[in-house]
Amino acid sequence: xxxxxxxxxxxxxxxxxxxxxxxxxxxxxxxxxxxxxxxxxxxxxxxxxxxxxxxxxxxxxxxxxxxxxxxxxxxxxxxxxxxxxxxxxxxxxxxxxxxxxxxxxxxxxxxxxxxxxxxxxxxxxxxxxxxxxxxxxxxxxxxxxxxxxxxxxxxxxxxxxxxxxxxxxxxxxxxxxxxxxxxxxxxxxxxxxxxxxxxxxxxxxxxxxxxxxxxxxxxxxxxxxxxxxxxxxxxxxxxxxxxxxxxxxxxxxxxxxxxxxxxxxxxxxxxxxxxxxxxxxxxxxxxxxxxxxxxxxxxxxxxxxxxxxxx
Numbered sequence: 001x002x003x004x005x006x007x008x009x010x011x012x013x014x015x016x017x018x019x020x021x022x023x024x025x026x027x028x029x030x031x032x033x034x035x036x037x038x039x040x041x042x043x044x045x046x047x048x049x050x051x052x053x054x055x056x057x058x059x060x061x062x063x064x065x066x067x068x069x070x071x072x073x074x075x076x077x078x079x080x081x082x083x084x085x086x087x088x089x090x091x092x093x094x095x096x097x098x099x100x101x102x103x104x105x106x107x108x109x110x111x112x113x114x115x116x117x118x119x120x121x122x123x124x125x126x127x128x129x130x131x132x133x134x135x136x137x138x139x140x141x142x143x144x145x146x147x148x149x150x151x152x153x154x155x156x157x158x159x160x161x162x163x164x165x166x167x168x169x170x171x172x173x174x175x176x177x178x179x180x181x182x183x184x185x186x187x188x189x190x191x192x193x194x195x196x197x198x199x200x201x202x203x204x205x206x207x208x209x210x211x212x213x214x215x216x217x218x219x220x221x222x223x224x225x226x227x228x229x230x231x232x233x234x235x236x237x238x239x240x241x242x243x244x245x246x247x248x249x250x251x252x253x254x255x256x257x258x259x260x261x262x263x264x265x266x267x268x269x270x271x272x273x274x275x276x277x278x279x280x281x282x283x284x285x286x287x288x289x290x291x292x293x294x295x296x297x298x299x300x301x302x303x304x305x306x307x308x309x310x311x
Contacts, residue, residue, distance in 0.1 A: 004018065004019055004020065005017070005018055005019070006019065006275060006276065006277075015308050015309060016308055017274065017275050017306055017307070017308045017309050018306070018307045018308050019275060019277075019278075019304055019305070019306050019307075020304070020305055021302050021303070021304060021305070022053075022056045022294055022302075022303045022304060022305035023042070023053040023056045023057060023058075023059050023302065023303040024057075024058060024059065024300075024301060024302040024303075025058050025059045025060035025301060025302075026042065026044055026051065026053075026059050026301045026302060026303070027044045027045075027046050027047045027049075027301060028044055028045040028046040028047075028165050028298040028301070029042045029043065029044055029045075029282075029283075029296045029297070029298055029301065029302070029303060030043055030045045030073070030165065030282045030283060030296055030298050031043040031072075031073060031074050031075060031237065031282070031283045031296065032053070032075075032283055032285055032294065032296055032303065033075040033076065033077055033083070033285070034077070034285065034288070035077050035083055036077050036079075036081050037081070038054070038288075039052055039054045040052070040053050040054045040285075040294075041053070041065060041075060041083070042296065042303065043072045043073065043074075043075065043085070044064075044072075045071065045072065045073070045165045045298065046164075046165055047064075047067075048067060048068055048069040048070060048071070048072060048102070049064040049065075049066065049067045049069070049072070050064060050065045050066040050067070050069070050072060050075070050085065050096060050099075051064050051065055052065045053303060056303075056305075065096070065099045066085075066096040066099045066100060066101075066102065066105065067100075067101060067102065068101045068102035068103060069085065069087050069090070069094070069102045070087045070088075070089040070090035070102075071087055071088035071089030071090060071166075071167075072085050072086070072087060072088075073085070073086045073087070073088045073115070073116045073117070073118075074086045074116055074117045074118040074119075075096075075118065076118040076119055076120065076126065078120075078126075079120075079124070081097065082095055082097045083095070083096050083097045084096070084108055084118060084126075085118070086112075086115040086116060086117070086118050086128065087102075087115070088114055088115065088116055089114075089166075089167060091110065091111060091112050091113065091114065091115065092107055092108075092109060092110035092111070092112060092115070093107070093108040093109040093110075093112070093115060093118065093128065093142070094106065094107055094108060095107075095108050108142075108145060109128075109142055109145040109146070109147065110145075112128065112130055112147055113130040113131060113132050113133075114130060114131035114132075115128045115129065115130055116128075116129045116130075116131065117129040117237075119199070121198040121199040121212075122197075122198040122199070123198055123214065125141050125142075125143075125198075126141070126142040127139055127140065127141060127142070127150065127199060128140055128142055128147065129154070129201075130147065131156045132156070133156075135155060135156055135157060136153060136154070136155070136156055137154040137155070137156030138150075138151060138152050138153070138154055139151040139154060139199070139201065139212070139216070149216075150212070150216035151201070151212055151216045151217065151218070151219055151222065152217075152218050152219065153218045153219040153220055154201065154203070154219045155203055155204075155205070155206060155219070157204055157205040159204055159205075159234065159236075159252065159253075160234075160253060161252065161253060161280055161299075162252075162280075162298075165298060192211065192262050192263075193263060194263070195211055195226075195228075195262075196213050196214060197211035197212060197213060197226070198212060198213065198214050199211075199212040200212065200238070200247065200262070202232075202235035202236070202237075202238055202249055203235070204234050204235055204236070205234055207230060207231060207232035207233055207234065207235060208223070208227050208229065208230050208232070208235075209227070209228060209229035209230075209232070209235070209238070209247070209249065209260060210222060210223055210226050210227050210228070211226040211227075211228055211262075212226070213226070227265070228260075228262060228264070228265040228266075229247075229249075229260045229265075229266070229268055230266075230267050230268070231267035231268045231269030231270075232249065232251065232258060232268050232269075233251040233253060233254045233256070234251060234252060234253045234254070235249050235250065235251060236249070236250035236251065236252045236281070236282045236283070237249070237250050237282060237283040237284060238250065238260075238284065239284055239285060239286070240262075241286060241290060241310065242286060242288075242290045243290045243310075244290070244310050245261075245262070245263070246259045246260060246261060246262075246310075247259070247260040247261075247262055248260070248274065248284050248293070249284070250281040250282055250283060250284050250295070251273070251281065252280045252281055252282050253280075254273070254276070255276060255277055255278045255279055255280065255281055256273035256274075256275065256276045256278070256281065257273055257274045257275050257276075257278070257281060257284055257293070257295060257306075258271065258273055258274065259271075259274050259309075274293075274306075274309050275293070275295070275306050275309065278295050278297050278300075278304050279297050279299035279300045280297055280298050280299035280300075281295050281296070281297055282296045282297070282298055283295070283296040284296075290310065291307065291310070292305055292306065292307050293305070293306035293307075293309055294306075
């Protein structure tokens, strides 16, 4: 049950965290991003739409920014102002910068294998997660519209509870997937200051977060040396806070957000969550000033606003 005021521990300090709805009457909102011009866009997985929720409030009658997408999953704003989005069921990435119907939107890359997460790494390379089936995925660099593998052999597993957000033709064997860390990693010296990581990936059912070096490699070789958070529940999307140097990761099945310190490597099994009770929390972002956390909840059809979690 979601409590409006929660007492939690973050960074060794006890805080009173305040939670309230920011935007509601959405249809399975699973991912959101701030655009370079200051808009907050959110994906509605089941309707194939992207909506502008910058002002928050009741979204029941809100006109979509883009629509007709096949399994829209993850968005990524580029430095030049373009906004890209993955179509999980369409096997492609589109440029939705101008908005409108999908058939009129440019295709950035296609013939991908169930692309999900999309992000820039610390070197400015565009990365995408692909799901190859049979429990295996990979992280690829997108160069000139082509996917070049960076990390092979990443575990790719079904996320319990997300069955209703996939089309029936995908059942039972075509909907497994994993979610890599979202956002641009490693550019802030407070994040990975002593480690050569350009990216981080959360491994859903394993409860791990693994750092990815510039040259990548095979997951089985990377995980033993570069896993810096373990003992987590089923993990989803994550992002670095713009100021406090912590990573914040969703735990959809627990309805929680956890704070991870990337400057150390340890087990988080007994750490309390930053906030709890958010049904199927799938994506976390922050307001530009870093004072408010926004969390997508596809199960409740809402984006929740969290205050008081950080100094």
